[in-house]
Structures are given as C-alpha cells and as structure tokens.
Amino acid sequence: MAERLISVSIVGTGLIGASIGKALCSKKDAFFVKGFDASKENAETALREGAICRIANGVRDALNADAAIIAIPVQFIPKFIKENSALFKKGSVVMDTGSTKELVVNAMKTLPQGVEFVGGHPIAGKEKSGPESASETLFEGKKFVLTKENRLSEKGKNIVLQVINTLNAVPVFMESARHDEMLAYTSHFPYFVSAALFKLVSEKESSLPELFEFAGSGLRDTTRIASGDPVMSYGMLETNKDNIMKALSEFEKVLKEFRTLLESGTLPEKLKAVKERRDEVWK
Amino acid sequence: MAERLISVSIVGTGLIGASIGKALCSKKDAFFVKGFDASKENAETALREGAICRIANGVRDALNADAAIIAIPVQFIPKFIKENSALFKKGSVVMDTGSTKELVVNAMKTLPQGVEFVGGHPIAGKEKSGPESASETLFEGKKFVLTKENRLSEKGKNIVLQVINTLNAVPVFMESARHDEMLAYTSHFPYFVSAALFKLVSEKESSLPELFEFAGSGLRDTTRIASGDPVMSYGMLETNKDNIMKALSEFEKVLKEFRTLLESGTLPEKLKAVKERRDEVWK
Numbered sequence: 001m002a003e004r005l006i007s008v009s010i011v012g013t014g015l016i017g018a019s020i021g022k023a024l025c026s027k028k029d030a031f032f033v034k035g036f037d038a039s040k041e042n043a044e045t046a047l048r049e050g051a052i053c054r055i056a057n058g059v060r061d062a063l064n065a066d067a068a069i070i071a072i073p074v075q076f077i078p079k080f081i082k083e084n085s086a087l088f089k090k091g092s093v094v095m096d097t098g099s100t101k102e103l104v105v106n107a108m109k110t111l112p113q114g115v116e117f118v119g120g121h122p123i124a125g126k127e128k129s130g131p132e133s134a135s136e137t138l139f140e141g142k143k144f145v146l147t148k149e150n151r152l153s154e155k156g157k158n159i160v161l162q163v164i165n166t167l168n169a170v171p172v173f174m175e176s177a178r179h180d181e182m183l184a185y186t187s188h189f190p191y192f193v194s195a196a197l198f199k200l201v202s203e204k205e206s207s208l209p210e211l212f213e214f215a216g217s218g219l220r221d222t223t224r225i226a227s228g229d230p231v232m233s234y235g236m237l238e239t240n241k242d243n244i245m246k247a248l249s250e251f252e253k254v255l256k257e258f259r260t261l262l263e264s265g266t267l268p269e270k271l272k273a274v275k276e277r278r279d280e281v282w283k
Numbered sequence: 284m285a286e287r288l289i290s291v292s293i294v295g296t297g298l299i300g301a302s303i304g305k306a307l308c309s310k311k312d313a314f315f316v317k318g319f320d321a322s323k324e325n326a327e328t329a330l331r332e333g334a335i336c337r338i339a340n341g342v343r344d345a346l347n348a349d350a351a352i353i354a355i356p357v358q359f360i361p362k363f364i365k366e367n368s369a370l371f372k373k374g375s376v377v378m379d380t381g382s383t384k385e386l387v388v389n390a391m392k393t394l395p396q397g398v399e400f401v402g403g404h405p406i407a408g409k410e411k412s413g414p415e416s417a418s419e420t421l422f423e424g425k426k427f428v429l430t431k432e433n434r435l436s437e438k439g440k441n442i443v444l445q446v447i448n449t450l451n452a453v454p455v456f457m458e459s460a461r462h463d464e465m466l467a468y469t470s471h472f473p474y475f476v477s478a479a480l481f482k483l484v485s486e487k488e489s490s491l492p493e494l495f496e497f498a499g500s501g502l503r504d505t506t507r508i509a510s511g512d513p514v515m516s517y518g519m520l521e522t523n524k525d526n527i528m529k530a531l532s533e534f535e536k537v538l539k540e541f542r543t544l545l546e547s548g549t550l551p552e553k554l555k556a557v558k559e560r561r562d563e564v565w566k
Binding site: 123124125142143145178181182183185186187189190191192193194195196197198199200201202203204208210211212213214215216218219220221222223224225226227228230231233234237238241244245247248250251252254255258259262263265267268270271272274275277278279281282 | 406407408425426428461464465466468469470472473474475476477478479480481482483484485486487491493494495496497498499501502503504505506507508509510511513514516517520521524527528530531533534535537538541542545546548550551553554555557558560561562564565
C-alpha cells in the first residue's frame, strides 16, 4: 500500500517558494503541493513551471495542509500569521523562509495550541526574483536554519526535515537572535553598504556623466546585491533594524580607523590582513 | 624589405605588463619585447609564458627601446621615472599603466627634452596577479586611458596607438585629474569600502565564530576586490588620497542619510531608485 502523501502549501510562490515547490513536486510519491500567492500571475507561473500541483482556493484552502511554508517577504510574515491564526490546521506544522527570525518566531508563538511551528531560513538566493527564476537545485548543499524556538512533535519535526532533505539542504538549529545578529553581518548590512555605495557613485554622475563607462567588474560586483528585489531587501533591514544600526555604528568606526591609517601611511598592514583572512574564507 | 621592428620594453612583468607583452609578442613581425622586473622569478616566468622575447640586462638595457611601458605598482612609478631619468632613450616614448595618473604625469614632465611621454591606464584587471595569470585578451574591448598631459610627436603617438590597437583596447584621451577623480569613485573607493566591510565582518568572528559558514555569495561578491593584491590596491589609495578622502566624507553622509531613512521607514524609495539606476548600468 502506498504511504499517504504529505500535503504542503507554499504561501508566496516567488523565487524561494517556487524553488521549494519545484523540489517537492519532483517527489510526487511523497508530496502534494498547493500554492497560494496574492498575485494571481505569480501563482499561475508557479503552476506552469511545475512548482505547485494546484493553486489553492484562497487562504483557507491553502492553510488546510500538513505543512504550510510561508515564503512571502519577511516583513509581511508576522502580520500574515496573526491575521490567519485561526485558519492553520490543528496538527499541521507552519514554517517560514524569511531572512530574519526573531519577529517571525514571536508571531508564531501566538499560534493556537495544536498548531506546530518552526522558523526557517534557507541561506540561498539569487538576484533574479519571481517563480520564473525558480530552481529545484537552489538549496543544494546550502544551510537551512531552523529556530531553536519552536513547537514541534516528532511527526512535525520529521515532516520539516523531510522537506529540507528533499531540497538537499543542510538543517541547522539555531536561536533566532543569534541567527539575526549573524545574518546582519553576513548579508543584511552588506546589502545596506552596497546600496549606499552605489548611491554615492551614481550621485557623481551629475559632475562626471561618463563615470559608469569607466567602471569595471570591481564596482559591478561590489554593488551586485544592490540590484536585489528592493521589497525583499528592505524587509531584511526593517525586521533586523537593531542589528543593522549596531553594525552601522561599528562600520563608521572602521571607516574612521581606515581614514586615520591612510593619512598616516599605515593602512597597508591592515589591507594585507584583510586579504589574507578573506582568501582563507573563500579559497 | 621588412619594416623595422618596434622595440618595446616592459618594466614590471606582473599581470598587466605580461598581458601587454603577450599581446605584443603575438605580432612578431611588428614588435620586439624586452622585459625587466625587480623579481628575477617574475621576469623568468614572463619569458617562459611568451610575454617577453628576452630579459633585459638591467634597467639601462631595458630603457634602451623605442617605447618603455612602466607597469610597476603605481606608487613606485614617479620614483622610478625620476631615478632613471637619464637612462630613457632620446626619441623614445615612455608610457605607464598605473591606476592613478596625476602624480605619474607630474613625474613624467621632469623627463629630459627629447624623451616623449604619455600617462596610460588600461581599465582592466583581475584578482589573480603575476605573469602566470597574464592573458593577451585581458584588454579586449576595454578602455585604455591616455593622459591629455603628454609630450608626443606624431611618431610617438603612432607607436602608442599601435600598441593599444594590438591589445584590441579602445584609447581615450583624458585629463589626469578627471581620470583620478572618476576612478576614485568607480574603482579605488569601492575597494576601500570593500576592505572596510570585510574588516567589520571578520571582527565579529570573536563573538560569532561560525559566522562565515553562513555567508553567501552576497558577502563574497561585495568583498571580492578586498582580495586584490594589497600592494597594488594600496597604491591606488595612496596616490589618490585627496579624492579618496573626499569620497569617504561623502560616503559617510550617505550612510547617515540611510540611517535616518531606515529609522523613519522611508528607505524603500531610495533603495528602489538605487536598484533601478544600477539595472540600467549593468543590464
């Protein structure tokens, strides 16, 4: 006798949601995937791309599943969870994919007893957004953070791990505060800097109109993440504001230090140390 | 009767010098290339790689050529020119490849009458340094800046343009001050920011030792140029200090503005404008 399929609903069929969907849909003997998106077009594209098996008939239908994966921009997740609190199925497990975890998990904690939850964040992505850019291999070998603050039965935990296993990702349990602090430095603040740097350079176009004709791959790469989806990107900053502000103050200190070192001619040692450590991190 | 070969000496057979040499050596009926490098190993690698036809017997031999291309790190170029001023051949043309131009051109202006000169900067490069990474296609389609401040006869100018043409690069005449200001924004200051950002993140390893395991391609790309050769990179900053300091002050203002906008929740419009302009620049 065939085992019962696990029904999974993907709420938000953008790049991340649709990529998860594609991977799950490739295991038709294990998962049945419903998709829901505020944009009808997004949902239809996801269906056409094979990222979902069918489009849910509204939120109520979407949340009537064994697992609900909330993959909308992170700043909208807490509100979504609170507003639809009563619609999540008893015994089901709710997970998200937002790039910050503390505010999401705080909202999850308000879910009715009997609804299981865990915060999730796959450390993967690309600049191109939308279901048309989805790829079932997006998460291969990548870390998938799960929050230590969770409400999971053995059964619920197994469903979550089975999903992550199907993505060929590596589950890592972590406290949401530690996750948010870490990601502020490795992802969210670098985006902030990248956008600020591009802003600075583009401001110079008024006096140096041919400027970008003389820009090489250095500036292009340094500002690549500034071309990320601005709604998604702003969500990382808005929901991780305290850590961003802390990182910004520290960064201003590093800039001051670099200024002093450049003035006194002693910057080279610092630059050498930076290069050496970086070359160790990315060989 | 065969035309006389143009003898070119490459002083500094690193990535840039050896890449120029390789392109010129591929036209054996037009150029004869001598190479000189303070590192015997670099010169020998360049010879083995086919980037030069022979190693010069010291500086005097090296500078006895129709054209001398000075491709050492930019901070050492003015001193090299002044110290060897008497050794440059009358009627020959001196060009450099340094990433800043004003200090170099000021030194070139002190060359004896009869020695021609023009400052040069090919807008090309890669992270890997040294003659073993040299490529004759490195400059293909790339701009090659030539300074408007120059001392060039028709013959000297033709030699320079013939060299650039052989690289398949595009010559652009420009004032050195304008070049240096522009490159500060498109290249040198982005390096400064990139190094400072990596410094900030790596400082957090003391409290978050697993930090880099959670870093994705965003941080990697944003800090890629921080892995450039630190001697070369520092040279760009040191010889363009005034523009770097100006850019730094302006950047600090942009960061302050972004902080205020993030606090007040009005950052999204700015981020959207940044993304839109960047997407126009790099399609």
